[in-house]
Amino acid sequence: LEAPGYIVIAMDLQGEITFYSNRAEQLYGWSQQEAMGMRFADMVAPGQARELVGLTQESGWQGELLARRKDGTSFANLLKSAPTINAEGEVVGTVILCKESVAEEEIPLWLNESIEEKDRLLAAYHIIGQAILSSLTLEQVLDKLPQQILTAGIFRSLLVALVDEEHHRVRVVRGLSSYKDGVFVPGSSNLNDQQIVTGISYDLDDVNIIAEVARTGKMQVVDGWDAKRFDPKLKPNAGDKVKVSYFFPVKQGARVLVVLATSSTPEMKEDMLRRIEMMQPLLDQIAIALEHARLYEEIQQTIAERTQAEDALRARETFLDNVLASSLNGVYIYDLEQQANIYMNRQYRHLTGWSIEDLNAMDGEKIMGLFHPEDRSAVLAHMDDVLRAADGDGLEIEYRFKTKDGRWLWLLSRDTVFERNEEGKVKQFIGTFLDITERKDMEEEIRRNQNLESLGLLAGGIAHDFNNVLTGITGNLSVLDYTLDEGSAEHEMVAMALRAAEQASGLSKQLLTFAKGGTPVTEVTPIEELLRETAELSLRGSKTKPVYRFAEGLCSVNIDKGQIAQVLQNLVLNADQAMSEGGILTIAAENVEISDRDHLPLAEGQYVKVSVIDQGIGMSGLVMAKIFDPYYTTKPAGHGLG
Numbered sequence: 174l175e176a177p178g179y180i181v182i183a184m185d186l187q188g189e190i191t192f193y194s195n196r197a198e199q200l201y202g203w204s205q206q207e208a209m210g211m212r213f214a215d216m217v218a219p220g221q222a223r224e225l226v227g228l229t230q231e232s233g234w235q236g237e238l239l240a241r242r243k244d245g246t247s248f249a250n251l252l253k254s255a256p257t258i259n260a261e262g263e264v265v266g267t268v269i270l271c272k273e274s275v276a277e278e279e280i281p282l283w284l285n286e287s288i289e290e291k292d293r294l295l296a297a298y299h300i301i302g303q304a305i306l307s308s309l310t311l312e313q314v315l316d317k318l319p320q321q322i323l324t325a326g327i328f329r330s331l332l333v334a335l336v337d338e339e340h341h342r343v344r345v346v347r348g349l350s351s352y353k354d355g356v357f358v359p360g361s362s363n364l365n366d367q368q369i370v371t372g373i374s375y376d377l378d379d380v381n382i383i384a385e386v387a388r389t390g391k392m393q394v395v396d397g398w399d400a401k402r403f404d405p406k407l408k409p410n411a412g413d414k415v416k417v418s419y420f421f422p423v424k425q426g427a428r429v430l431v432v433l434a435t436s437s438t439p440e441m442k443e444d445m446l447r448r449i450e451m452m453q454p455l456l457d458q459i460a461i462a463l464e465h466a467r468l469y470e471e472i473q474q475t476i477a478e479r480t481q482a483e484d485a486l487r488a489r490e491t492f493l494d495n496v497l498a499s500s501l502n503g504v505y506i507y508d509l510e511q512q513a514n515i516y517m518n519r520q521y522r523h524l525t526g527w528s529i530e531d532l533n534a535m536d537g538e539k540i541m542g543l544f545h546p547e548d549r550s551a552v553l554a555h556m557d558d559v560l561r562a563a564d565g566d567g568l569e570i571e572y573r574f575k576t577k578d579g580r581w582l583w584l585l586s587r588d589t590v591f592e593r594n595e596e597g598k599v600k601q602f603i604g605t606f607l608d609i610t611e612r613k614d615m616e617e618e619i620r621r622n623q624n625l626e627s628l629g630l631l632a633g634g635i636a637h638d639f640n641n642v643l644t645g646i647t648g649n650l651s652v653l654d655y656t657l658d659e660g661s662a663e664h665e666m667v668a669m670a671l672r673a674a675e676q677a678s679g680l681s682k683q684l685l686t687f688a689k690g691g692t693p694v695t696e697v698t699p700i701e702e703l704l705r706e707t708a709e710l711s712l713r714g715s716k717t718k719p720v721y722r723f724a725e726g727l728c729s730v731n732i733d734k735g736q737i738a739q740v741l742q743n744l745v746l747n748a749d750q751a752m753s754e755g756g757i758l759t760i761a762a763e764n765v766e767i768s769d770r771d772h773l774p775l776a777e778g779q780y781v782k783v784s785v786i787d788q789g790i791g792m793s794g795l796v797m798a799k800i801f802d803p804y805y806t807t808k809p810a811g812h813g814l815g
Contacts, residue, residue: 716755
């Protein structure tokens with residue numbers, strides 16, 4: 174939806190804008206807040222009534238029209254529209270893809286087609302996600318899910334199987350195939366053109382492929398008919414033996430909530446895999462909708478059983494504690510009249526560390542202090558939206574929240590009106606939240622990896638220049654060594670200088686390997702000699718004395734000598750600097766065998782374990798957590814890394 178150069182605008186049947194992507198502001202000039210509720214016709218230059226009518230046709234429209242910016246200027250705008258259809262097959266609006274016109278030769282045909290297909294899928298996934306998230310009950314979610322996906326033309330058939338963790342089973346609850354003349358074929362999925370009767374279920378330990386995906390949480394792609402893993406009651410037709418079947422999970426964390434299945438011809442396999450890959454954000458929305466639907470139905474059931482206000486409150490708290498204790502979401506109920514939380518589940522306390530008593534003892538200023546300063550204005554605006562929300566509206570927001578131990582968590586919250594007072598104003602609202610810190614950290618890691626790629630380019634240039642200088646140094650040292658008597662002190666000094674130059678050459682090769690992203694050049698070599706030579710060279714002139722503890726029968730290792738020497742040199746130098754008054758530096762090596770029980774990111778087999786032990790002050794837990802951070806150091810500027 175936010176692809177560079179492309180924007181998405183949706184409007185209802187009255188032509189009023191209901192969705193306006195962030196990039197639209199750059200193109201049209203109106204902010205998202207200003208645009209919502211505007212008529213799209215106000216963004217179009219006069220004299221184009223025919224084109225505006227074409228945009229709302231059920232067959233869709235594609236072409237160029239003259240658009241108007243907020244400042245009054247006009248520009249040529251490429252548009253492509255499609256109708257928005259609800260679960261009943263009724264047209265409820267129009268979605269429009271927009272792009273400022275460019276010369277056609279600037280966009281390759283294949284790229285234009287690829288972008289159009291991606292935009293179409295993203296727009297379809299957004300509309301489907303909105304429709305599903307607007308559902309309150311589990312039945313509504315399960316009804317809309319296959320209908321919306323098939324209506325959008327993403328798949329020709331879809332099977333939906335619901336996981337029942339309590340009874341350790343997975344049950345087929347919906348199955349629809351492509352519809353004809355606007356009518357779906359219910360009660361079956363066109364998966365391999367077989368009748369799958371809804372209601373059939375499997376134990377999660379069965380060899381059936383639906384049970385396998387529900388059990389493992391991993392997508393399965395099957396070419397042809399797999400008689401062993403498909404339902405034995407089904408008999409394949411001739412066409413089924415060449416079709417490709419896709420089974421993929423909808424998960425919340427590690428839990429599998431639903432298994433979806435569809436099929437295609439072999440020629441469509443690559444396109445289908447791409448569509449499924451692009452569906453991940455939609456699958457996350459489906460997971461949220463399923464969980465919210467379950468919570469909503471449970472809470473509504475509790476409210477219906479109230480007889481008196483006090484008894485109902487106690488019953489609701491007891492019920493929610495029992496039912497929501499196993500939820501992966503944090504759940505809370507806030508009373509606006511009491512200005513206090515009246516319910517908080519265990520997961521809320523587990524994630525944040527705060528109890529309901531802790532929060533209710535705080536005043537408004539302290540409560541706002543728990544939200545990150547950069548997010549507070551957005552949180553206040555969100556609360557205003559909750560006060561104006563209609564019953565059943567689910568309002569979402571992402572923000573950073575401070576835990577009791579001082580950490581910042583990224584949370585995705587969804588709030589819904591829970592109860593109104595006699596005047597019809599919102600009295601209580603219920604909210605659920607997910608911890609999305611890991612996702613945010615992953616996004617930050619991607620950014621840092623991109624920085625490392627740029628650093629690699631710089632390292633490559635430095636390595637080439639360094640190599641040129643090093644070649645001259647090595648050549649002159651070799652000539653000087655040739656003129657000196659073997660065994661003399663001068664000869665030994667030159668030999669040491671040559672060894673240091675060789676290590677520097679190895680460092681240069683490492684920089685080139687880092688810059689090119691290549692594989693290290695490895696060779697089988699005895700590790701003991703490399704450890705002694707590198708340590709002695711690094712500690713020459715130091716007060717620190719090395720002590721070696723090498724096990725008998727130490728294995729040779731397959732390593733890049735230059736890289737391992739550089740790692741050891743850094744460890745030795747850091748250890749030496751940690752012992753400013755000198756001390757004993759122990760370097761040990763022993764043979765070890767790694768198995769899957771060790772939980773290390775290494776293949777099973779024989780290894781040599783090298784330990785470097787100093788008598789310094791050691792590292793704090795905070796520093797220890799950042800030892801592999803390439804940008805982190807405790808040393809002052811000009812004193813290296815570490």
